[in-house]
Amino acid sequence: GEDVEQSLFLSVREGDSSVINCTYTDSSSTYLYWYKQEPGAGLQLLTYIFSNMDMKQDQRLTVLLNKKDKHLSLRIADTQTGDSAIYFCAERTGTASKLTFGTGTRLQVTL
Amino acid sequence: GAVVSQHPSWVICKSGTSVKIECRSLDFQATTMFWYRQFPKQSLMLMATSNEGSKATYEQGVEKDKFLINHASLTLSTLTVTSAHPEDSSFYICSAGPTGGGGYGYTFGSGTRLTVV
Numbered sequence: 001g002e003d004v005e006q007s008l009f010l011s012v013r014e015g016d017s018s019v020i021n022c023t024y025t026d027s028s029s030t031y032l033y034w035y036k037q038e039p040g041a042g043l044q045l046l047t048y049i050f051s052n053m054d055m056k057q058d059q060r061l062t063v064l065l066n067k068k069d070k071h072l073s074l075r076i077a078d079t080q081t082g083d084s085a086i087y088f089c090a091e092r093t094g095t096a097s098k099l100t101f102g103t104g105t106r107l108q109v110t111l
Numbered sequence: 112g113a114v115v116s117q118h119p120s121w122v123i124c125k126s127g128t129s130v131k132i133e134c135r136s137l138d139f140q141a142t143t144m145f146w147y148r149q150f151p152k153q154s155l156m157l158m159a160t161s162n163e164g165s166k167a168t169y170e171q172g173v174e175k176d177k178f179l180i181n182h183a184s185l186t187l188s189t190l191t192v193t194s195a196h197p198e199d200s201s202f203y204i205c206s207a208g209p210t211g212g213g214g215y216g217y218t219f220g221s222g223t224r225l226t227v228v
Contacts, residue, residue: 035219040202040222040224041221041222042115042117042204042219042220042221042222043155043204043206043219044219045218045219088154088155097143097160097208097209097217098145098157098160099145099157099217101154101155102154103153103154104152104153104154
């Protein structure tokens with residue numbers, strides 16, 4: 001079955017790097033996504049990675065995918081207070097269009 | 112590009128009344144729309160998948176007679192919560208797509224906070 005897990009909370013200091021981790025169980029994932037949700041708002045797509053890739057970098061964001069261990073991570077370089085939000089990983093499997101979301105990680109950035 | 116407009120952003124209704132939430136894709140045609148429900152500090156729970164012109168597919172445990180979904184056009188889907196009760200109070204989010212490009216996935220609306228009193 002589909003099960004996507006994340007740690008609940010992460011606190012970092014402004015300027016440091018943040019690493020948010022995600023584990024999933026479905027080996028047939030085709031795309032994996034990272035979304036950001038600010039309080040009372042919808043989800044904003046940050047980045048995605050195709051399952052045959054190991055890494056993807058987009059400005060301050062680096063996504064690492066270890067398909068063997070079914071582990072996905074999002075690294076945010078030079079974390080800013082505006083990065084404080086909840087981050088969800090999500091997987092899309094096979095030809096299905098629906099996404100399975102992780103439990104969400106609340107990132108708190110302190111001064 | 113790929114903007115999804117969701118209205119209203121918040122609504123308070125009396126118990127027993129019905130509430131309609133709209134989800135519009137503004138600059139693309141959405142063949143598929145998803146409706147999610149999110150409880151405080153929890154993840155998104157998929158309620159149903161709707162494809163334009165056909166009946167919605169509901170997830171297990173979601174009452175289709177209570178949560179009516181209509182996807183009559185390629186740019187509009189509606190979710191109607193019928194005979195709302197306080198336990199239906201939640202944050203409802205739609206997503207629409209595909210927005211083009213294999214991995215780009217689906218764009219989310221800004222959500223609707225429903226409070227039933």
